[in-house]
Amino acid sequence: MIPASIGSAIIEPGFFSSAPVQVALVVGAVAAVVSGVVGVFTVARGQSFAGHSLADVGTAGGSAAFLLGISPLFGFVAMNLIAAGVMELIGIRRRRGRDIATGVVLGAALGLAALFLYFDTTSTSTTGATINVLFGSIFTLPSSMVPVIVALSALAIAITLFLYRPLILSSLSPDLAAARGIPLRFVGVGFLAALALAVSLSAITIGAILSTALLIGPAATALRLTKRTGFAVAAAAVIGVGATWLGVVLAYDSYYWTPSHRGWPVSFFVVTVVFVLYLVVNLVATRRASGRRTSAPEAR
């Protein structure tokens, strides 16, 4: 009784029967799982900047796709994979060269994005394309895209799980991994491809420039919660899905918040939930750690 009434207070009538909401819940969940799985390794490898840059780079692809009249997802995926390849070619393997390579590719792609977005807005005389590309389009995705999104997600997860052990070793110590006969370049390129896919999927969900939030936030939160790789991956996926669904619910609700009935963007809610959760977990984990440190001498 009580849960039901609370439920109906949070979830507005017609939420689950709405077709755009159904698509949004499925796509959001799938994208969040991929971001969580890939995100843990992105953070652990110190490639957050590469992840964020791929997302920004994707705007060029997304806006080009709009010009061509195809789904922005294809633009994101194509552009991100190309950018990942170029980054690898110009030296992302070396830690020192990595940021430079990433920065150079980022700058070039943003120039293209500026051009394409200009064409998008001048040819259609709306700002819809820009908003969609930069801030996501989860409520306007056609349900025909769902199988494609699920397939790309499965591919990204499969790559990450296939590379699992070599990825851990090469993240911890490239020297050790090389000595164990692990093909560092193959592992690096494979992971970059998974990262490109993950970023593309979260770009259509919460937007290109916000997709890092879904990639890094849940993963960073999970890293504070557990010291086991498998648990961290699972926790990041669960946190991501939870945050995305809560964001979808709140965005749907927000339509009724103001008399003018203007719903707020999903991406704002998702990112806010992710950020608040990270702050809370970080605070608790830090407190717990300092508590353990002060009580340690007594325990011995």
Add this chain to the structure above:
Amino acid sequence: MADTAQSSSSEILAVANVSVSLSGREILRDVSFRCDAGEFIGLIGSNGAGKTTLFRVIMGLIAPTSGTIRVAGKARSRRNPLIGYVPQKIGLDPDMPIRARDLVGLGIDGHRFGMPRPTAKRNALIDAMLDAVDATSFANARVGNLSGGEQQRIMIAHALISRPSLLLLDEPLANLDIRSEQEVVSLVARVAKVQHVAVLFAAHGMNPLLPVMDRVVYIAGGRVASGNTEDVVTTESLSRLYGRHIDVIRVHDRVLVVAGREDEGLHHAELAAPPGSA
């Protein structure tokens, strides 16, 4: 086929006339030494002497410009399961969510693709290895949060769990305090004896290794002098190696290696240096 090398069956590593040039610079010149099964060898030399390059050649990560390397009678190859390796400056990232025991487990199968499949046998192997390096008490801690000495022990366990015949340790004593230094040295010596694994232990100075070292490979300027400590670590032998005058002084059971003055040639010809030049 392996029987042809049977005559030297106790020989684990044979380095013969190996030279290595990297981007035009000669790093190793005509290096030769051998290492028998279960031997503890100190690879002594300063930064940039070529220790890490030598390790990389032995592991098959760099090809020598000339010379041969044989591990247990076979030509060197990449991913040689006979070699265990602990890289220098470990400094494992605290962000990486992995427990110490999981990293030891990756010593068994970390080079394989896919996720690890824990079995009772695998877990028992990990427990035994952790116990052998006295790491049971911090086995469940996040490996990046461990101290330098503790990480060192976990990495040694990672290297030894696959039962190699040769263990390469690259400067494991760097950044350790004197007590941890002694702990790591005696631990390596103890585990190596139990597992009957030969050890090539790279270090700056030889004193921490003197109690356990069977032989020394002294490396300077890409060249080596190898043999028993008494033969290699002498004024004559090290002066020849360095190409300048080196004084070797023995104090109690310790050895001091002191460089002579820059202008002090090998043949002591110009001992009377002009005043004020030093």
